[in-house]
Amino acid sequence: MEKRWTLSDFEIGKPLGKGKFGQVFLAREKKSNHIVAIKVLFKNQLKQSQAVHQLRREVEIQSHLRHPNILRLYGYFYDQTKVFLILEYAAKGELYKELQKCKYFSEKRSAMYIASIARALIYLHGKHVIHRDIKPENLLLGQQGEIKIADFGWSVHTFNRRQTMCGTLDYLPPEMVESVEHDASVDIWSLGVLCYEFLYGVPPFEAIDHSVTYKRIIEVDLKFPLEPIVSPGAKDLISQILVKDSSQRLPLHKLLKHPWIIQHVDHSEIC
Numbered sequence: 351m352e353k354r355w356t357l358s359d360f361e362i363g364k365p366l367g368k369g370k371f372g373q374v375f376l377a378r379e380k381k382s383n384h385i386v387a388i389k390v391l392f393k394n395q396l397k398q399s400q401a402v403h404q405l406r407r408e409v410e411i412q413s414h415l416r417h418p419n420i421l422r423l424y425g426y427f428y429d430q431t432k433v434f435l436i437l438e439y440a441a442k443g444e445l446y447k448e449l450q451k452c453k454y455f456s457e458k459r460s461a462m463y464i465a466s467i468a469r470a471l472i473y474l475h476g477k478h479v480i481h482r483d484i485k486p487e488n489l490l491l492g493q494q495g496e497i498k499i500a501d502f503g504w505s506v507h508t509f510n511r512r513q514t515m516c517g518t519l520d521y522l523p524p525e526m527v528e529s530v531e532h533d534a535s536v537d538i539w540s541l542g543v544l545c546y547e548f549l550y551g552v553p554p555f556e557a558i559d560h561s562v563t564y565k566r567i568i569e570v571d572l573k574f575p576l577e578p579i580v581s582p583g584a585k586d587l588i589s590q591i592l593v594k595d596s597s598q599r600l601p602l603h604k605l606l607k608h609p610w611i612i613q614h615v616d617h618s619e620i621c
């Protein structure tokens with residue numbers, strides 16, 4: 351695809367969805383016939399400095415990433431009022447909606463997703479990037495139903511010390527809730543929360559009252575409901591990830607070798 355675009359390079363199709371700062375459309379690049387998603391952001395809505403800062407970070411980081419389970423950001427252009435991000439089209443939409451539809455996923459499906467995200471995170475962390483907002487709403491699905499990690503607005507390079515609390519409360523590890531220094535293992539924690547949510551339909555520390563959620567995260571008050579029935583292997587994996595001491599969390603390469611993952615995932619097929 352071309353590197354420098356204007357709106358006239360694209361035929362704009364149906365709207366795919368709406369976000370806080372704009373709208374996403376299906377589009378076709380006329381020259382290459384390549385189907386993409388174009389995210390249109392309104393500059394006046396972005397003006398809050400945090401949003402502009404996040405967008406800059408998202409573009410800087412995501413445009414350099416190349417992994418089958420990470421949504422490609424091909425480039426961007428802008429006019430006087432809008433910024434246009436050219437993104438890989440995730441044909442099967444949001445994982446979040448799938449989870450809402452199914453309530454919870456089978457162990458096999460959960461293990462496949464967890465292994466795909468773990469592989470993408472190994473790649474990401476190898477590039478010294480932490481995502482910091484891994485949750486179902488930020489996971490899209492490609493044509494074959496494969497995971498595409500999206501939304502790099504909270505991501506950072508690992509070179510600097512980080513203490514800022516960011517992301518989404520239900521998925522934050524104790525060190526972020528307590529605003530102490532954190533590293534790439536925050537994404538491993540979020541993967542543990544995801545695994546729990548895939549299998550039980552709700553994140554493990556969720557409570558109506560936010561102060562209760564904080565307390566449950568800090569104390570790692572992890573309880574496994576009786577229903578739906580989940581195998582001891584899955585519970586063992588989650589228990590090895592959701593560990594308060596971040597240095598003791600199961601590393602991603604060991605996660606991929608965990609018996610529950612091996613049982614459900616053919617590693618040659620991970621997508």
Ligand SMILES: Nc1ncnc2c1ncn2[C@@H]1O[C@H](COP(=O)(O)OP(=O)(O)OP(=O)(O)O)[C@@H](O)[C@H]1O
Nearest residue numbers: 366367368369370371372374387437438439440444
């Ligand atoms: N690359 C894509 N392929 C297919 N659909 C997409 C793509 N990007 C976004 N969408 C759809 O458009 C919707 C809006 O996306 P957008 O990224 O603007 O907002 P969001 O991440 O859902 O919300 P927020 O702005 O609060 O972060 C998404 O919920 C999704 O349904």
